[in-house]
Amino acid sequence: MNELYLKMNMRNMTTKILMIFCLAAVLMSCSKNKYTTKPQLFLKSVSSTVVAKGQPLTFNIEFTDKEGDVQDSMWIQKVSKVCPNSPLANWSQNFQVPNFPATKDLKGNFEINFINNVLSSGYYYITGCGNAPDTCYFRFVLTDLAGHSSDTLVSPNIVLLP
Numbered sequence: 001m002n003e004l005y006l007k008m009n010m011r012n013m014t015t016k017i018l019m020i021f022c023l024a025a026v027l028m029s030c031s032k033n034k035y036t037t038k039p040q041l042f043l044k045s046v047s048s049t050v051v052a053k054g055q056p057l058t059f060n061i062e063f064t065d066k067e068g069d070v071q072d073s074m075w076i077q078k079v080s081k082v083c084p085n086s087p088l089a090n091w092s093q094n095f096q097v098p099n100f101p102a103t104k105d106l107k108g109n110f111e112i113n114f115i116n117n118v119l120s121s122g123y124y125y126i127t128g129c130g131n132a133p134d135t136c137y138f139r140f141v142l143t144d145l146a147g148h149s150s151d152t153l154v155s156p157n158i159v160l161l162p
Contacts, residue, residue: 035066035105039142041153044109050159056123057114059155061140068106069145071099076112077139081157083129089136097142112140116160128160135159 034040040063047058063070077092084090097110115123128134138155 035064035107037066037146038148039063039065039070039144039150041140041142041150043153043155046155046158048158049156050161051116052161053116054118055116057116057126057158059110059112059138059140061110061112061153062107063110063142063150064105064107065144066105067144067146068102068104070106070142071097071102072143072145073097074110074112075139075141075143078126079137079139080129081135081137082132083134086129088127089129089134092139117162126160128162131162133159133161 042062042064044060044062045058046060047056051057073094074097075092075094078090080086080089082089095112113123114126117125117127119125128136135157136159137157140150140153140155142150
């Protein structure tokens with residue numbers, strides 16, 4: 001009987017030790033550095049999902065990069081769900097990222113400002129489908145100086161009012 005009790009206690013103890021090691025491994029993997037060679041993009045905020053004529057639309061995008069060499073370009077695309085054949089409602093363009101000191105494990109924010117259907121300095125011009133509201137979304141890809149590109153960040157749907 002004592003022998004059976006001893007075997008059961010050993011099995012329980014082995015199970016507990018194995019669970020402790022598994023938990024420790026999970027906790028250690030969660031605390032690893034999240035910076036990668038390929039830039040990472042995270043949408044922190046969008047100023048509005050319904051934008052009237054003349055109203056600004058601002059995307060706040062956080063980025064991280066292991067080498068800190070993100071000073072190349074950001075590709076931005078606006079895609080209309082309402083008028084997909086309109087060249088003004090659908091466009092893409094590469095924008096130059098400002099130069100700043102590169103540091104390892106770089107984390108920062110981009111603020112990208114558009115204005116709906118009005119030309120204004122300091123804002124990129126966007127327009128919808130003319131006289132009808134346009135539901136669209138934006139895609140962002142960041143490329144670093146070594147040629148590594150982030151995954152595509154996709155915005156929520158945005159309604160541009162005429």
